[in-house]
Each structure stands twice: as C-alpha cells, then as structure tokens.
Amino acid sequence: MFDYNEYIYEVYVHKSFSNAAKSLFVSQPSLSNIVKKVEDDLGVVLFDRKSNPIQLTEAGKIYIDAIEKVMELEKITSENLKKLTDSKQNIFTLCGSTYFCTQVFPEIIEKYSDIDPELKIAIIEIGTGEIDDFLKFNLADLGVCVENLNPKLFNSKVWFNEELILAVPKSNSINDDLLEFALSYEDITNLDNVSQEKCVDLKLFQNENFIFLKEGNDLHDRAMNICYEYGFRPNILIYMDQLQTSYDIAKSGKGIVFIRDRIVKQDKFNDSLLYYKLKSDNAKRSVNLFYLKNKVFSDKEKEFIKYLKSFQL
The missing domain is CATH 1.10.10.10 (Winged helix-like DNA-binding domain superfamily/Winged helix DNA-binding domain)
Incomplete structure (x- = not known):
C-alpha cells in the first residue's frame, strides 16, 4: 500500500x-x-x-x-x-525536575560510573509538563515524575513512594500549641511508623500564608485538595515554579509549604522549620520512571536502568 x-x-x-x-x-x-x-x-x-x-x-x-x-x-x-x-554508544539521557537533577541523579551517576565508566549519562532539567514531549521526541531516554503519562505511549515503573508533609517556619507562633505534633528527624525518616494521632489538624493553619507551586503541578493540586478536605481555601502568598525554591523561602520564614519528605531527609541539619504529618490520602504519592513503549535500549543501558530501579534513596 x-x-x-x-x-x-x-x-x-x-x-x-x-x-x-x-x-x-x-x-x-x-x-x-x-x-x-x-x-x-x-x-x-x-x-x-x-x-x-x-x-x-x-x-x-x-x-x-x-x-x-x-x-x-x-x-x-x-x-x-x-x-x-553503534559501538561508541549514544549518551543515555535522564530528564526530570530540579529536585531530581540536583538532589538525586548526580549521586546515582557518580556511583554508577564506578560500575560502568564507559556509559555516558546526561541530565536534562525540565518542568514536569515537558517530560512527555522530551521522551516522545527522543530528546531524553528516561523520565522521572509523579504525573501519569499516557499509558498508550509510555511504559512506567514505580520507582519509590513518598509522602508530603507540612513545613512551618519555627518563628511562627502557631507552633507554640502544636509542639506535641511536630515531627522529629527520626519520625520523618520513618513516616509509616508515625501514628495517625500525631497528624496535625490542618484547619488550624487556615489563616496563615502558604507558598504553593503553580497550577498544573501535581503537588499544587494535592495541596489544594488537602486544604479542601479540612474545609478551607489556603491564603497563597506566592506561587513558585520549583519546590526546592518554595522550601528555601519557607526556611527564610516567609510562609508555610507542603514539601516532599525526601527533601527534608536530605536537609537534616536545618533548624528553621517544624514539620507536621498530614492525615490525607492526597499526601501520599508514587514517583515513576517513564520511557517510550517502542524504545529499544542497549545492554549497557538496560543494566543502568536495572541499577536505577534498585537504588536505595
């Protein structure tokens, strides 16, 4: 034909x-x-x-x-x-948000280079909404995000699960009556073992200023839904593009932020914030690996993907 x-x-x-x-x-x-x-x-x-x-x-x-x-x-x-x-092998390219490109990928690549120094790995820092196109047009080989990409086009694998917690500037007086609910660093590293009784009543924060990611981001939607579950619409002081930046602003005392637990785990010496566990299904989500359904990987790339899936974060 x-x-x-x-x-x-x-x-x-x-x-x-x-x-x-x-x-x-x-x-x-x-x-x-x-x-x-x-x-x-x-x-x-x-x-x-x-x-x-x-x-x-x-x-x-x-x-x-x-x-x-x-x-x-x-x-x-x-x-x-x-x-x-191709005996020379193309560069294997990972894409993801600022958090993964700055806090996660570099450590993985550094350690894997000791296993296979011949495989060259590149990182592309992009917004979550761009991952679909970067994979579809072969600008990247593997993407990481919490969004659900089109299952007709992409294969997906749950990489790890994470939990959203509330980060409140320690200088905010609202903490004075809530210290019994504040999470220790040990609590944050084992959130599954923290009892539901220690979850804070989010409605107590309804008159406080929040820092949110922009609309269209999964965390924005989840944070908004959590607030709605507690019966209020948050006072949003600032909308940001990146979660890491939102977290840094909260550390300066400018507002409350919903944050992924792993960012806090990597910031163990920070003492400018107090953290609270949230009672909501919207606070739990999975981080997924995505690649095109018709994508063919070399043996070296398959070994790296296998290593990536098993890497302990």
Whole structure:
C-alpha cells in the first residue's frame, strides 16, 4: 500500500505535480502515472486536481496521515537499530525536575560510573509538563515524575513512594500549641511508623500564608485538595515554579509549604522549620520512571536502568 509513499507525500507537500516531480528528479508524466496507479489500486482519489493549488481529498487526508505515521515509525526504528549496533554508544539521557537533577541523579551517576565508566549519562532539567514531549521526541531516554503519562505511549515503573508533609517556619507562633505534633528527624525518616494521632489538624493553619507551586503541578493540586478536605481555601502568598525554591523561602520564614519528605531527609541539619504529618490520602504519592513503549535500549543501558530501579534513596 505504501510502496510509493515518497511520491505521494511530495505531491502533498508541494501541492503541485510539476514541483514535486522536480524535487523527485522524475518527469511529471511519470509522477502522474505513479499517483494514478496508487489511486487505482486503492480505489480512491487522493488529490483534487481541479483545485489550485492541488488539495487532498478526504481519502487523501487519511492516506497522508497514515504515511506520516509510517515515516515516524521508520525514523524511530532506524534510531533504535542504530543504537543497538553503534559501538561508541549514544549518551543515555535522564530528564526530570530540579529536585531530581540536583538532589538525586548526580549521586546515582557518580556511583554508577564506578560500575560502568564507559556509559555516558546526561541530565536534562525540565518542568514536569515537558517530560512527555522530551521522551516522545527522543530528546531524553528516561523520565522521572509523579504525573501519569499516557499509558498508550509510555511504559512506567514505580520507582519509590513518598509522602508530603507540612513545613512551618519555627518563628511562627502557631507552633507554640502544636509542639506535641511536630515531627522529629527520626519520625520523618520513618513516616509509616508515625501514628495517625500525631497528624496535625490542618484547619488550624487556615489563616496563615502558604507558598504553593503553580497550577498544573501535581503537588499544587494535592495541596489544594488537602486544604479542601479540612474545609478551607489556603491564603497563597506566592506561587513558585520549583519546590526546592518554595522550601528555601519557607526556611527564610516567609510562609508555610507542603514539601516532599525526601527533601527534608536530605536537609537534616536545618533548624528553621517544624514539620507536621498530614492525615490525607492526597499526601501520599508514587514517583515513576517513564520511557517510550517502542524504545529499544542497549545492554549497557538496560543494566543502568536495572541499577536505577534498585537504588536505595
């Protein structure tokens, strides 16, 4: 069906038999005959020759859409086969948010370089909403995020689970009556073992200022839903792009922030904040690894992914 797709596609691109023929280095009559043969074989007319410039018929639109999908599949297949046979190996690229690119990936890459110094690994710091496109267009090999990407396009694997907790500037007087609920560093490293009785009543903070991530971020939505569960709409002082920046602002005493437990674990010597456990299903989420369904990895890359999945954070 697609034996002559290059010829059909050139006519579509140039909207002219004569210009397409020049591009293909064939005579116009030869090109016209090829297109006519394809149309006869299919039993449909692909181009409206009466229009100027030439336009696709409805059947032609369907055929061109199919050709573009075939072309994309051929491109991906070629790239993947080249990757398998390329003795030099391409760079394996990870993508994720600022937190993963600054706090997680570097340690993993450093340790893995001792295992396989030949595999070169790159990091791309992007917003969560960009991961889909970076993977889809082969700008990155593996992405990390808490969002749910399209399961028809991507394979996913839960990497680890995390919990959101409340970080409150220690200077805020609201803490004075809540010290019995404040989490110790040991509590934060073992949140599953902290009893529900130690969860703070979030409604007590309804008149305080909060620092939120911008709309469209998973943590923004979860934090908002948690507040709604406790019957109030938060007073949002600042909207931020990055969670790490929000955390730093909270440490300066400017507002309350919902934070991932792992950021606090990596900041064990900080004494400017108090932390509280939250009683909500929205406070628990999984961090996932994503890659394209038709992605082919080399043996070296497979070994790294296996190491990544088992890495103890």
